[in-house]
Amino acid sequence: MIGEILRFLLDISFTLIGAVLLARAWLQAVKLHPFNPISQAVNQVTNWLVTPLRRVVPTSGGIDWASLLGALLVAIVYLILLWFVSTASMLPINLIPGVIGAGIATVGRWALNLIIWLTLIQAVLSWVNPMATVMPVLRTLTAPLLEPIRRIMPRLGGLDLSPLVLLILAQIAIMILNRMTYQLFPLFIR
Numbered sequence: 001m002i003g004e005i006l007r008f009l010l011d012i013s014f015t016l017i018g019a020v021l022l023a024r025a026w027l028q029a030v031k032l033h034p035f036n037p038i039s040q041a042v043n044q045v046t047n048w049l050v051t052p053l054r055r056v057v058p059t060s061g062g063i064d065w066a067s068l069l070g071a072l073l074v075a076i077v078y079l080i081l082l083w084f085v086s087t088a089s090m091l092p093i094n095l096i097p098g099v100i101g102a103g104i105a106t107v108g109r110w111a112l113n114l115i116i117w118l119t120l121i122q123a124v125l126s127w128v129n130p131m132a133t134v135m136p137v138l139r140t141l142t143a144p145l146l147e148p149i150r151r152i153m154p155r156l157g158g159l160d161l162s163p164l165v166l167l168i169l170a171q172i173a174i175m176i177l178n179r180m181t182y183q184l185f186p187l188f189i190r
Contacts, residue, residue, distance in 0.1 A: 006085045014078035018071045018110040020045050025067035026114070028059070030140050038137050046070065071110065075103035079185060095185070102185035105177045112170045112177070118142055119170075123163045142166075 024042045032039050043050075046067065053066035079099050083091050091099065122138040129135075142163075149162040 003085055010078060010081055014074055015110060018074045019114045021067050021071040022111050022114055025064040026141060028064040029062060032140055071107045072103055075106040079103055098184040102181045105181040109174055109177045112174050115145060116167055116170050119163050119166055
């Protein structure tokens with residue numbers, strides 16, 4: 001029972017940290033203004049890890065490599081702690097390549113979960129309060145993902161089904177990543 005509680009707490013805390021690091025990279029990729037309150041909050045929460053990593057891995061080509069590397073490092077630490085909590089032993093050295101691969105897949109899962117949550121929040125707010133102050137930020141973040149779907153999908157009057165299609169595609173991708181993660185790091189059960 002204690003092991004399950006520790007696994008749950010590890011999952012929640014590391015997923016949140018990883019998601020915020022990925023959000024930082026995403027906010028920079030979509031060029032959200034740095035003085036936006038959401039950008040400022042995300043930057044403040046992640047500076048402890050991203051600032052030192054920036055000295056080693058600079059931003060290039062509009063991609064915040066330090067934030068992405070930070071998310072990968074957080075995922076690897078998460079998987080190692082998960083191993084330790086589940087087995088009460090140190091991680092064997094021969095599993096390190098699998099942990100790195102599983103870490104990459106875990107970052108992918110976190111990114112897809114972030115996409116799902118932002119899309120759901122945007123969809124709900126568009127029905128409840130389309131003039132909410134956070135809506136322009138949500139539109140900026142989700143537009144690069146929804147626009148290609150909108151070009152392919154037929155419009156059904158005023159009904160936009162592109163968020164639903166994005167949610168389904170993200171869920172399918174999460175299933176694939178979960179399978180890959182389990183194959184790379186068999187202890188990981190989701």
